[in-house]
Amino acid sequence: MSETASMSAELAPLLPEILLLLGAVAALLAGSFLPRERQWVARIIAVTALVAAGVATGVGLAGSDSAVFDGTFAADVSTGVARAIVIGATLLVISMGTEELSGQTRESETYALLLLGALGAIVVAGADDLLVLVAGFLLASIPLYALVGMSRTAAGAEAAMKTYLLGALLGILLLAGVTLLSAVAGSSRYVDMADGLGGVAGGLVAVGGVLVVGGLMFKAGGVPGHFWVPDAAQGAGGTAAAFVTTVPKIGALVAVYRIVDALPDDARLRLLTAVIAALSMTLGNLAAFFQQDPRRLLGWSTVSQVGYLLVPVAAAGRSELALPSLLVYLAGYAVSNVTAFAVTTALPGHRSLADYRGLAAARPWLAASLLVSLLSLVGTPPTAVFLGKLTTFTAGWDGGLQWLVLVAVLNSVASLFYYLRWIIPTVQPVSGKATSHAHTAGPWAAGTAILGAALVLVIGIGAGLVLGAA
Amino acid sequence: MLTVLIFLPLLAAGVLAVLRIPDRAAKVGWLAVSVVELVLLLVIWIGYRTPPPGGMALAQQVPWIPGVASSYSVGVDGLSLPLIALTVVVFAACAVFAWRDRHRPRTQAALFCFLESMCLGVFAAQDLVLFFVFFDLTIVGMYFVILGWGHGHAGRSALKFFLYTFLGSLVLLLGFIGLYVAADPHTFEMAELTRQAPLQGSGWVGGVVLAAVVIGLAIKTPTVPFHTWLPPAHTDAPAIGSAVLAGVMLKLGTYGFVRIAMPMLPEAWQAWSGVIIAVGIVSVLYGALVALAQTNVKRTIAYTSVNHMGYVILAVGAAGVLTGNATSRQVAVTGAVTQMVSHGLITAALFLLAGVLHDRRGSYELEDYGGLAKPAPRFAGFFAVAAFASLGIPAFSGFIAEFQIFTGSIGAAAVTALALPGILIVAALFLRALQQLLTGDVRGKSHGFADLRTSETVAVAPLLLLSLIIGVLPRFLLDIIEPAARVVVDLVSR
Numbered sequence: 006m007s008e009t010a011s012m013s014a015e016l017a018p019l020l021p022e023i024l025l026l027l028g029a030v031a032a033l034l035a036g037s038f039l040p041r042e043r044q045w046v047a048r049i050i051a052v053t054a055l056v057a058a059g060v061a062t063g064v065g066l067a068g069s070d071s072a073v074f075d076g077t078f079a080a081d082v083s084t085g086v087a088r089a090i091v092i093g094a095t096l097l098v099i100s101m102g103t104e105e106l107s108g109q110t111r112e113s114e115t116y117a118l119l120l121l122g123a124l125g126a127i128v129v130a131g132a133d134d135l136l137v138l139v140a141g142f143l144l145a146s147i148p149l150y151a152l153v154g155m156s157r158t159a160a161g162a163e164a165a166m167k168t169y170l171l172g173a174l175l176g177i178l179l180l181a182g183v184t185l186l187s188a189v190a191g192s193s194r195y196v197d198m199a200d201g202l203g204g205v206a207g208g209l210v211a212v213g214g215v216l217v218v219g220g221l222m223f224k225a226g227g228v229p230g231h232f233w234v235p236d237a238a239q240g241a242g243g244t245a246a247a248f249v250t251t252v253p254k255i256g257a258l259v260a261v262y263r264i265v266d267a268l269p270d271d272a273r274l275r276l277l278t279a280v281i282a283a284l285s286m287t288l289g290n291l292a293a294f295f296q297q298d299p300r301r302l303l304g305w306s307t308v309s310q311v312g313y314l315l316v317p318v319a320a321a322g323r324s325e326l327a328l329p330s331l332l333v334y335l336a337g338y339a340v341s342n343v344t345a346f347a348v349t350t351a352l353p354g355h356r357s358l359a360d361y362r363g364l365a366a367a368r369p370w371l372a373a374s375l376l377v378s379l380l381s382l383v384g385t386p387p388t389a390v391f392l393g394k395l396t397t398f399t400a401g402w403d404g405g406l407q408w409l410v411l412v413a414v415l416n417s418v419a420s421l422f423y424y425l426r427w428i429i430p431t432v433q434p435v436s437g438k439a440t441s442h443a444h445t446a447g448p449w450a451a452g453t454a455i456l457g458a459a460l461v462l463v464i465g466i467g468a469g470l471v472l473g474a475a
Numbered sequence: 476m477l478t479v480l481i482f483l484p485l486l487a488a489g490v491l492a493v494l495r496i497p498d499r500a501a502k503v504g505w506l507a508v509s510v511v512e513l514v515l516l517l518v519i520w521i522g523y524r525t526p527p528p529g530g531m532a533l534a535q536q537v538p539w540i541p542g543v544a545s546s547y548s549v550g551v552d553g554l555s556l557p558l559i560a561l562t563v564v565v566f567a568a569c570a571v572f573a574w575r576d577r578h579r580p581r582t583q584a585a586l587f588c589f590l591e592s593m594c595l596g597v598f599a600a601q602d603l604v605l606f607f608v609f610f611d612l613t614i615v616g617m618y619f620v621i622l623g624w625g626h627g628h629a630g631r632s633a634l635k636f637f638l639y640t641f642l643g644s645l646v647l648l649l650g651f652i653g654l655y656v657a658a659d660p661h662t663f664e665m666a667e668l669t670r671q672a673p674l675q676g677s678g679w680v681g682g683v684v685l686a687a688v689v690i691g692l693a694i695k696t697p698t699v700p701f702h703t704w705l706p707p708a709h710t711d712a713p714a715i716g717s718a719v720l721a722g723v724m725l726k727l728g729t730y731g732f733v734r735i736a737m738p739m740l741p742e743a744w745q746a747w748s749g750v751i752i753a754v755g756i757v758s759v760l761y762g763a764l765v766a767l768a769q770t771n772v773k774r775t776i777a778y779t780s781v782n783h784m785g786y787v788i789l790a791v792g793a794a795g796v797l798t799g800n801a802t803s804r805q806v807a808v809t810g811a812v813t814q815m816v817s818h819g820l821i822t823a824a825l826f827l828l829a830g831v832l833h834d835r836r837g838s839y840e841l842e843d844y845g846g847l848a849k850p851a852p853r854f855a856g857f858f859a860v861a862a863f864a865s866l867g868i869p870a871f872s873g874f875i876a877e878f879q880i881f882t883g884s885i886g887a888a889a890v891t892a893l894a895l896p897g898i899l900i901v902a903a904l905f906l907r908a909l910q911q912l913l914t915g916d917v918r919g920k921s922h923g924f925a926d927l928r929t930s931e932t933v934a935v936a937p938l939l940l941l942s943l944i945i946g947v948l949p950r951f952l953l954d955i956i957e958p959a960a961r962v963v964v965d966l967v968s969r
């Protein structure tokens with residue numbers, strides 16, 4: 006009896022995860038029994054599960070930190086914020102996918118996969134133990150492959166293949182790293198790492214750390230695990246693309262932060278993270294420069310965003326701002342990126358930047374949403390990513406990484422160029438000769454974009470007030 | 476009160492952008508907002524009492540990002556009030572001037588109201604993050620003005636402007652972060668940073684942070700060698716866009732010198748004052764010489780802006796030379812602030828008048844015109860007055876400003892006398908332009924040139940009239956600037 010009681014006490018902090026799992030199962034089961042035109046019931050189930058999980062997250066954030074299951078999963082503020090971002094982003098993704106998904110053969114399966122992917126990202130974010138991290142990694146990866154391949158086009162199949170192969174490879178490296186670190190430290194829990202690895206040769210620890218961080222870069226979509234990102238963004242459907250370029254990053258970056266913070270200094274993980282950050286932002290930007298497909302451009306832009314997001318990770322433990330700035334940037338990034346993808350999903354026929362010509366005149370609200378989301382990704386005030394960049398750059402400088410902050414600033418300027426390549430046709434009127442594209446947009450996707458843009462501004466202006474609390 | 480002044484145009488911008496009201500109503504709305512702003516400004520100006528050193532009039536503070544000790548903090552003093560007044564006046568002139576514009580007037584009005592709010596915000600901000608937010612958004616706003624309403628190679632010029640000044644603003648942000656991290660306790664609050672001057676005695680770190688701040692501001696100002704974005708941006712911008720860009724937005728850079736760089740990094744400023752003076756002298760001479768070589772009216776005016784802003788740089792540089800006596804340095808700083816106001820008024824008028832050329836004939840080329848005084852006497856009269864005011868003839872504000880700048884600067888550092896030929900060159904080039912445009916036989920595109928319309932006259936006349944009033948009765952302005960200049964000089968001498 007007492008064992009059951011203690012079990013349920015342990016489970017209480019995991020209520021959001023349990024709700025997501027139940028929602029995924031229910032959506033899947035419901036989908037098997039529902040006729041094709043009534044699959045919207047599965048959508049209702051998924052949304053209900055997410056909202057319930059969101060409420061549970063809110064309640065949890067109001068409570069105190071705790072570690073559950075013998076200290077292998079941290080139910081702390083970071084996990085709570087990561088949960089909130091993951092759940093919010095997934096809700097926006099489902100909302101914007103309404104037109105794209107409804108009536109599709111695999112509609113309810115998609116909802117189940119989205120919920121499982123969200124669950125996996127949260128487990129990765131909350132993992133306080135290397136083995137839990139591995140479980141979360143697998144849980145988050147498998148829905149990813151399926152989501153990318155769901156569009157069943159040639160490009161989608163290629164993207165799914167690439168994602169799968171890269172995921173498998175980096176997953177094995179992650180496992181190797183976990184094995185190595187656990188063996189050397191004599192424990193897989195993060196809290197034991199500093200002590201367990203204290204006397205061990207730095208090289209061994211560094212190899213383990215590199216493997217783990219490198220493996221997580223697959224989920225984050227940063228160098229060296231970034232190859233799948235542009236293909237997935239281009240080849241997958243808009244809904245899936247928005248999800249896979251947003252939600253897994255949230256889990257992975259919080260996880261990398263925890264690991265960098267937990268491993269002893271002589272593993273040099275901060276330097277490694279800083280180098281990965283510089284490479285990701287530079288490579289992502291250079292590759293994005295002359296893309297013609299807006300989704301592929303966004304795909305590369307997410308690679309560069311991982312670079313900025315790794316700046317506070319590289320300053321982990323060296324600046325008080327590191328963790329809050331990472332969380333606020335993650336929230337800003339998630340909303341901005343989903344908003345930009347929502348615009349492309351609202352206009353599924355616009356597969357070239359030139360197709361956006363005349364959008365501002367035809368659909369001013371949609372164009373304004375695109376403008377806000379792209380300027381946010383640049384880091385223009387008063388948007389969400391501006392607050393993220395301001396605080397992460399400050400954390401980076403405070404943590405002694407002035408060079409990295411300088412690289413990030415130069416990259417921000419460079420990134421303005423390709424975002425403008427998209428903005429310019431949008432605001433320009435249709436010239437006489439060019440035939441205007443019909444800017445017919447799905448109402449749900451367009452509505453999501455407008456809501457997302459409003460959130461970008463609300464977070465940018467208002468989130469500073471709660472920043473200190475994190 | 477100050478908050479209302481700052482955000483009323485933003486509110487109007489939102490309404491104008493969202494409601495699909497008729498064009499005529501949008502123009503009336505924009506004018507109405509400008510009138511209300513002028514009234515508010517007048518009330519603030521009359522009620523203004525010089526605050527004690529380190530204090531601000533009309534100060535207001537609300538926590539905003541407590542995690543990095545940043546707040547919504549605004550206030551005015553003798554440095555910001557004249558520039559706030561300049562902003563309100565120039566934007567009001569633009570609202571009148573745009574009365575007859577037919578190209579998407581509602582969106583244009585919304586964009587300019589937005590820009591007005593952002594410019595006022597920069598001058599009123601008492602927090603570095605807030606300053607940066609407004610500073611950056613002025614760039615975004617101006618980008619869309621050039622892109623949407625410009626002509627010629629508007630797209631390319633707008634892109635160059637955006638990329639270049641965005642780089643400047645981010646470098647500036649780096650400098651701000653450097654100040655924040657050095658302060659103990661960490662803060663973005665301007666008053667606190669000024670009090671602490673956190674990088675005193677820090678050696679090269681202070682120099683690096685100052686370099687970031689100065690380069691960021693110098694790109695905006697712009698000074699040689701960061702000025703290359705300015706001529707194309709001006710040439711292709713619409714008339715009211717150029718008026719705002721030159722009249723108000725260039726001052727955001729120079730204002731940053733007296734508000735941020737000098738009071739917060741005094742030791743580094745003293746150490747590098749020689750370089751600042753040198754940049755000022757080069758800007759003055761180079762701007763004047765290149766302006767002399769131009770054949771395009773707008774490019775000429777654009778380069779004289781580089782020249783006129785050079786005087787400001789020269790003066791603030793001289794203020795950091797501690798061997799000079801304090802009174803001279805105060806005179807130099809007073810002259811610098813006066814020059815910002817004076818240049819804003821006169822250059823805005825010149826660019827609006829240049830816009831008339833483009834409106835009538837689609838060309839800015841000097842050689843396309845001749846003898847304009849005959850078909851368009853009113854235009855000729857205004858252009859001549861504006862040109863004379865710009866070259867610094869007595870009885871106009873430019874003379875008061877440049878006289879103080881040179882008296883003060885030469886008193887502090889004799890080397891600044893090297894910049895004196897700049898005045899002569901600018902005089903020569905304006906006389907040449909006047910001769911080409913206005914005198915002689917009526918030829919080329921001057922035939923049948925329609926004279927200034929009422930809306931154009933009403934827009935330009937007050938700018939020149941204000942310049943004249945400042946030139947003849949400067950005390951009402953100098954009484955406000957001088958105490959603030961004294962404070963700045965005390966702060967930079969620490």
